[in-house]
Amino acid sequence: MYDFLKGYNDPLVRQSATYLEVIVRRTIETPEHVVYRFLEDGINESEIFTYGGLANQAKAVGHALQQNGKKGERALLLFPAGLSYVAALFGCFYSGLIAVPAYPPRKNRGVKRLLSIVADADAKICLVTRQIFDDIERNFQDEPLLRNMKWIIYEDVKPEEAARFTPTEIYPEDIALLQYTSGSTGHPKGVMITQLNLLYNSEYIRQSFGLGKHTIGMHWLPVFHDMGLIGGILQVAYIGAINIGMPPAVFLKNPVSWLQAITKYRATTGGGPNFTYDFCVQKTTEEEVAKLDLSSMTVFYCGAEPIRQSTYQSFTTHFAKSNVSPKQLYSCYGMAETTLIVTGNHPDEEPVFLNLDTEALSNNKVIISENHKKSVKIAGCGHTWMETVVKIVNPDTFIPSALNEIGEVWVKGPTVAKGYWNKAEETHRTFHAVTNEGEGPFLRTGDLGFFHEGELYITGRLKDLIIIRGANHYPGDIEFTVQKAHSALRENSGAAFPITHNNQEVLVIVQELERTALRNTDHEAVIAAIRTAIAEEHEIEAHAVVLIKTGSVPLTSSGKIQRRQTRYEYLNNELQVVASWAKETAVQTGMVEKEIPTEEILKEWLINWIIRNQQFRRQDVDPDKNIIHYGIDSLAAVTLESEISDRFGFKWHVSSFMLNPTINGLAKEGMILFEEENR
16 A cells, blocks of 8 residues: 555555556446536536446457557547547556547647657557548548558447457556647657556645545546646546536637536536636626526636736636635646646635745845835745655756745656656656755756745746846746736737847747737737836836737647747747837847857857756756757757857758757857858
């Protein structure tokens, strides 16, 4: 028995060594228990699964998988929202094939990322519905990676095939699924989630959320994403409760449907990123609010930073007549690399926030301030539970940060995944970090934060940090300022990021307009309002402001802004621009001479760029090592190309960085290009 299960009074779970074993035992104990319901229209039940029905269909799928592959091979899952996906996922668990959840491609959209996942996972088998298979045949039949796939059509799998399933021995360290991170589309990373990871994280969520057999989950999140998959689908099956799902498109079309379903089915838990709550406030009328009763909810979780106090206040105020109280709101923190959750509060405690001095924050210091004009509110994300350990570490020196000092969040414990699939170098760098005191291994999350009175506070992403004239600025804070600057600007729909211009880091703002503001709006006035707000609130100057069409900013599957992708589209002129402004500088008019490079100067510049942008220590950068080892993907390469061309005045094609050269090799090539262009 695992120590982390000793506090669970359910002997069925305490005797289990894997997540799957819990499900098998629950199936034997309560085969008629309805564990999944699905609402195709967002309100009326269209499908159900009992434990017994789920096990039978999963074994039938498992038999089909065994006919086409063997344990440890990867099976791509392409399904719309619904219970067929759940059966396919558990079919992988039963058979020992590794599930690879992915989003079905649509014509002219989505296939590039899918092909990257297929290639990275080396998936040769795909479980798919008939409709999606027909769409793929019609639109993508010329793609070799898809043409050579072994296809298992879900509708062709007969329930009676379950009798032919051969039981497979499943062990705690077996990889259950690959969770592909939702950042860069160029080089996706598959996080290896084991059966033990799933078991531990399920128990972690049970304890921190206060869940039990009484729980009724109501989820709209995509089932192929970690929050919807592990926090919704897998969690309720673990505790013997029930999960009710609906298509994400239903929520996004009309979020009141989610709230109406909570009211109808007396749901107790559900949530999403910060925008979930803003969206509900924006899209529900007073008449609709009056008809809702949300008192059954014990946990409205918010699991994606930034978490805004103003969002919580607006949600509780707007839905006060629906019986929403601050105690129902629950802040937590996690990521794919930790299976899901890292920290969370007690479910009966209200969320906490700190007012921090912005000047101190820009210098990585924590000073609680009452001066609201020079402060920013940061959300508490709870504390660790069970065996999970979190340290705050200086990302440059690997020295644990002092009290009231901001550093990188490092995590260790059974919740941390096995690593990235087929990426040994990145796995070692990210999952096997050791402090200067020799403690480890830790997962480097890439997030910045600090502890105060036992509570973890996240201040931003290390790679997203904007450093201007030596001061740190967090993009989430700047984006919040921008979106409050003018009524024409859409909330939760913009990106602030840095680019290097004339050897200096400068700020670029890309922001969506409300649909009503696309025409008949003074866009120059909107841009002026943005520039003024940034100058007043953050005491920095925007180098460029770009207003884009509604719904066109790049998002992850869970609704987070993809800042790196937005920067990529900005540098490649791929944004859907409505209006823009850029500061006129001497560089733009050709008045400043570029620096004349030498091979040594280029080499040093490349090393410093990697240290600054890819978070490596100088002693870890080897100029004779392939540059791919430093995480240079297609998005990073575009930024690198733009910055080095701006600095030295010659065009260095992106392909140079994607052919896996060394730093020394690039320095030699750069001198050849410079000499050719200056003959």
